[in-house]
Amino acid sequence: MESITVAITGAGGAGAISSGELLLRLAGRQGYFGMLKKTFSPQIRGGESAAILRLSPQPVETFDGVIHLLIALDWHNFARFSDEVPISAETLVVQDVQAGTPPDNVPDGAETITIDGAGVAAGVESGWVNMVFVGLMARVLGSDVDTVEALVAQRFRRHPEATGQAAVRAARAGFSLTEAERLRALMSELRPTRAVADRWLANGNQLAGLGALEAGIRFVAAYPITPASDVLEWLAGHLEASGGNLVQAEDELAAINMVIGAGFGGVPAMTATSGPGLALMSEGMGLAVASETPVLVLNVMRGGPSTGIPTKSEQSDFNLAVYGLHGDAPHVVLACQSVADCYHTTAWGAALASELQTLVIVLSDQFLGQSMQILDAPETTLYRAERFKPADSSEVDGYRRYRDTASGISPMAVPGDAHCMYTADGLEHTESAVPSPRAGDHQRQLDKRQRKIAQHDFGDSWYTLVGSARADTLLICFGAVTASAREALTALATGGRSVALLSFRLLCPLPLDQLEPILTCYERHWVVEQNHSGQFCHYLRSLMPAVAFRSLARQGPLLITPREIVDAIVGDSL
Amino acid sequence: MKAKEYKSGVKPIWCPGCGHFGVFNAITKALAAVDAKPEDYALISGIGCSSRLPAYATTYGFHGVHGRALPVATGLKVARPEIHVIAVGGDGDGFSIGGNHFLHACRRNVDMVYIVMDNQVYGMTKGQASPTTPADWRDSKLTPRGPEIPPLQPLAMALAAGAGFIARGYGGDPNGLAAMIHEAMAFRGFAFIQVLSQCITFVPEQQAWKELITEFNETTDDPARAGAILHGDNGLRKGVFYRNPRPSWPVSHGPVAEPGSGAREGFLAL
Ligand SMILES: Cc1ncc(C[n+]2csc(CCOP(=O)(O)OP(=O)(O)O)c2C)c(N)n1
Ligand code: SF4
Numbered sequence: 001m002e003s004i005t006v007a008i009t010g011a012g013g014a015g016a017i018s019s020g021e022l023l024l025r026l027a028g029r030q031g032y033f034g035m036l037k038k039t040f041s042p043q044i045r046g047g048e049s050a051a052i053l054r055l056s057p058q059p060v061e062t063f064d065g066v067i068h069l070l071i072a073l074d075w076h077n078f079a080r081f082s083d084e085v086p087i088s089a090e091t092l093v094v095q096d097v098q099a100g101t102p103p104d105n106v107p108d109g110a111e112t113i114t115i116d117g118a119g120v121a122a123g124v125e126s127g128w129v130n131m132v133f134v135g136l137m138a139r140v141l142g143s144d145v146d147t148v149e150a151l152v153a154q155r156f157r158r159h160p161e162a163t164g165q166a167a168v169r170a171a172r173a174g175f176s177l178t179e180a181e182r183l184r185a186l187m188s189e190l191r192p193t194r195a196v197a198d199r200w201l202a203n204g205n206q207l208a209g210l211g212a213l214e215a216g217i218r219f220v221a222a223y224p225i226t227p228a229s230d231v232l233e234w235l236a237g238h239l240e241a242s243g244g245n246l247v248q249a250e251d252e253l254a255a256i257n258m259v260i261g262a263g264f265g266g267v268p269a270m271t272a273t274s275g276p277g278l279a280l281m282s283e284g285m286g287l288a289v290a291s292e293t294p295v296l297v298l299n300v301m302r303g304g305p306s307t308g309i310p311t312k313s314e315q316s317d318f319n320l321a322v323y324g325l326h327g328d329a330p331h332v333v334l335a336c337q338s339v340a341d342c343y344h345t346t347a348w349g350a351a352l353a354s355e356l357q358t359l360v361i362v363l364s365d366q367f368l369g370q371s372m373q374i375l376d377a378p379e380t381t382l383y384r385a386e387r388f389k390p391a392d393s394s395e396v397d398g399y400r401r402y403r404d405t406a407s408g409i410s411p412m413a414v415p416g417d418a419h420c421m422y423t424a425d426g427l428e429h430t431e432s433a434v435p436s437p438r439a440g441d442h443q444r445q446l447d448k449r450q451r452k453i454a455q456h457d458f459g460d461s462w463y464t465l466v467g468s469a470r471a472d473t474l475l476i477c478f479g480a481v482t483a484s485a486r487e488a489l490t491a492l493a494t495g496g497r498s499v500a501l502l503s504f505r506l507l508c509p510l511p512l513d514q515l516e517p518i519l520t521c522y523e524r525h526w527v528v529e530q531n532h533s534g535q536f537c538h539y540l541r542s543l544m545p546a547v548a549f550r551s552l553a554r555q556g557p558l559l560i561t562p563r564e565i566v567d568a569i570v571g572d573s574l
Numbered sequence: 575m576k577a578k579e580y581k582s583g584v585k586p587i588w589c590p591g592c593g594h595f596g597v598f599n600a601i602t603k604a605l606a607a608v609d610a611k612p613e614d615y616a617l618i619s620g621i622g623c624s625s626r627l628p629a630y631a632t633t634y635g636f637h638g639v640h641g642r643a644l645p646v647a648t649g650l651k652v653a654r655p656e657i658h659v660i661a662v663g664g665d666g667d668g669f670s671i672g673g674n675h676f677l678h679a680c681r682r683n684v685d686m687v688y689i690v691m692d693n694q695v696y697g698m699t700k701g702q703a704s705p706t707t708p709a710d711w712r713d714s715k716l717t718p719r720g721p722e723i724p725p726l727q728p729l730a731m732a733l734a735a736g737a738g739f740i741a742r743g744y745g746g747d748p749n750g751l752a753a754m755i756h757e758a759m760a761f762r763g764f765a766f767i768q769v770l771s772q773c774i775t776f777v778p779e780q781q782a783w784k785e786l787i788t789e790f791n792e793t794t795d796d797p798a799r800a801g802a803i804l805h806g807d808n809g810l811r812k813g814v815f816y817r818n819p820r821p822s823w824p825v826s827h828g829p830v831a832e833p834g835s836g837a838r839e840g841f842l843a844l
Binding site: 253254416 | 584611612613614615616617618626628629631632633634635636637638639641642644645646647648649650651652653654656657674675677678682824827836837838841842
């Protein structure tokens with residue numbers, strides 16, 4: 001066993017989620033890497049919730065669909081989570097004595113340990129049943145009692161002192177329960193080599209915010225939408241200290257146009273949204289392309305169409321991001337490959353938007369955006385949102401904003417620059433930015449906008465390739481599926497099947513001249529994606545009709561697991 | 575600089591006799607009156623005959639999409655507070671497709687001037703009813719019986735939504751309008767001017783405006799009084815109805831202690 005997955009479920013108020021967060025922190029202190037996924041019933045407050053925690057001495061980037069240990073604070077409505085918390089005969093169940101009757105999907109043979117959480121808490125004059133379990137698990141993770149107490153106290157720092165002390169007492173009581181010994185056996189193969197103090201605890205949305213900020217984004221327009229709001233909230237808390245501004249817009253139409261206004265003003269600007277909001281921004285995104293205004297849109301995907309499944313992940317906005325603009329509107333679409341990569345890819349997006357003076361859409365998703373992860377701090381990005389300015393007076397003389405340059409990129413003046421005044425326009429225009437419906441002008445500007453993107457050297461950050469070039473099969477994916485595919489690769493290798501993995505950070509435009517030689521190394525090409533219709537696979541087929549792409553596409557809300565990928569590849573025997 | 579030096583020389587697409595010419599002249603006169611450096615001014619618009627105006631001036635400009643002039647203007651002004659921002663457009667652009675932005679711009683009170691050239695019709699799309707068209711105007715094939723709904727009251731709406739400067743001008747009086755725009759530019763906060771600007775092509779009856787329009791000289795800073803005036807208004811009085819500055823947005827919170835600090839430290843949560 002290389003990792004352990006623990007699920008904690010409970011009714012509203014039982015504290016399953018806060019227990020999960022505490023345990024993730026504790027595990028981090030002990031030197032574990034880990035990931036936490038929170039899942040809630042649709043009720044806004046007080047419904048059932050589950051925290052799913054995967055820990056390992058090695059970096060953890062996804063879940064494998066297996067639950068080793070289930071802590072049931074409460075079985076009530078557990079069925080709601082039975083999809084996401086699949087129990088098997090191998091699952092060790094730890095239940096509270098008052099949890100109620102285990103549901104039918106708990107297999108008869110499942111080993112169950114029952115703990116009188118309320119009794120233990122009452123023994124130390126505390127009502128914090130969940131903290132008893134936190135204490136117990138802290139011991140299992142190899143923590144010492146002082147660390148647990150300190151973390152619990154910190155968690156309760158905003159509560160009245162007596163409340164915090166009661167919670168600490170409950171955790172201490174849980175720490176001394178003898179049941180810990182049985183559970184420790186689960187962890188025996190998983191001891192981290194050293195404790196660390198400098199790892200981070202972050203989710204992808206926060207890291208995307210940091211990437212944007214450190215790349216130079218200084219204006220944000222925001223309209224709240226799950227699961228993107230926390231990017232905006234994170235930025236709201238940090239922009240001001242960097243001299244930036246955030247405006248809460250009245251809707252997404254306003255948000256995208258405010259970002260365009262700021263971008264026109266020469267201030268690197270972004271917004272973040274999710275499917276329905278991206279749809280509303282579509283017209284404005286076309287304006288960014290036509291007026292050559294740098295704009296960054298982070299789209300954190302959720303289940304669609306329409307309101308769909310707003311709190312769960314999917315990769316179904318691919319088509320909207322790639323094809324969703326009116327007219328011929330070349331733009332850039334990037335995809336974050338992991339929680340940590342939300343930082344780098346968003347920073348890259350900010351830099352590309354400024355450099356190419358166009359729209360960049362960065363696709364993330366609910367899973368990457370909202371899963372908490374223990375990770376090493378990312379090195380500060382070298383990407384910078386920088387504008388190509390009119391250089392000297394020779395250029396300024398007879399300044400033409402949309403000059404048809406070899407690269408397709410024209411020097412961009414901004415309000416305040418003397419002698420370069422122009423009116424940016426969504427109407428087709430001449431090189432001097434005068435509106436023009438003439439055929440020649442239309443073609444010249446279309447060609448120029450196409451060329452600046454098509455000819456751009458995206459370097460080698462556009463993809464990651466793992467596995468041997470002698471493998472017979474290539475897995476192809478983007479986004480959150482990457483981590484599952486990587487685990488599938490390892491599992492397949494163990495089974496003697498040599499498979500490689502190509503994950504795209506750049507979805508549009510695809511550098512076909514670099515891509516095709518990679519593809520020809522492999523006999524079979526499996527496109528793995530988290531949506532119902534195989535949007536990415538259709539896209540690849542349209543660009544490379546000679547390659548017989550096979551499709552493994554499944555909608556959300558459940559993540560594609562490594563096992564599903566392994567099964568598909570093994571089933572596709574050569 | 576003289577008023578005519580603020581004209582770019584790009585030939586307007588407007589019909590001869592269109593009211594928007596007068597509005598454009600008034601804007602250039604107001605710029606000349608403050609001896610504006612053209613590079614420090616930006617005219618921001620959406621889509622419509624009226625929204626074509628920015629390209630005709632020598633300032634910076636942004637001709638965006640239909641209805642979204644105010645968000646573009648807001649983004650620019652918040653990001654670049656030292657730039658003077660003037661948003662312009664039509665009644666369809668501002669009160670129909672962009673109506674929500676109008677309300678929120680009044681409320682948000684970002685420092686800018688908003689000039690709506692109201693001809694009570696969609697000129698660019700060849701003469702359909704707009705939100706300010708009279709209920710019984712039957713000259714559009716799209717609404718042959720007339721809109722049959724009462725027109726919006728943009729000034730009363732602006733008052734209810736929190737605008738601090740609310741005025742009505744007339745495109746047939748460029749000098750009077752220039753003075754009004756000048757005053758709006760000096761106002762700190764969101765300054766709204768509805769300009770009656772005739773569409774000679776689709777509503778030629780509007781030529782009668784020059785006989786019908788009267789002066790209003792009782793500017794108030796009392797919202798209750800302004801409300802009473804605006805609700806009893808016949809839509810044909812020009813003047814500043816309401817003037818009552820309040821702090822504009824974004825609110826200044828003074829210098830931040832340690833610029834750039836804290837973003838990374840917050841993640842060191844272990
Ligand atoms: C999204 C969108 N819908 C519709 C149109 C078509 N359209 C162009 S201008 C216009 C109305 C213009 O009327 P107004 O704003 O009153 O300006 P005027 O032409 O009268 O000056 C419309 C509906 C458009 N350009 N974009
Ligand atoms: S159609 Fe009306 S609004 Fe448009 S330019 Fe002609 S007169 Fe002016």
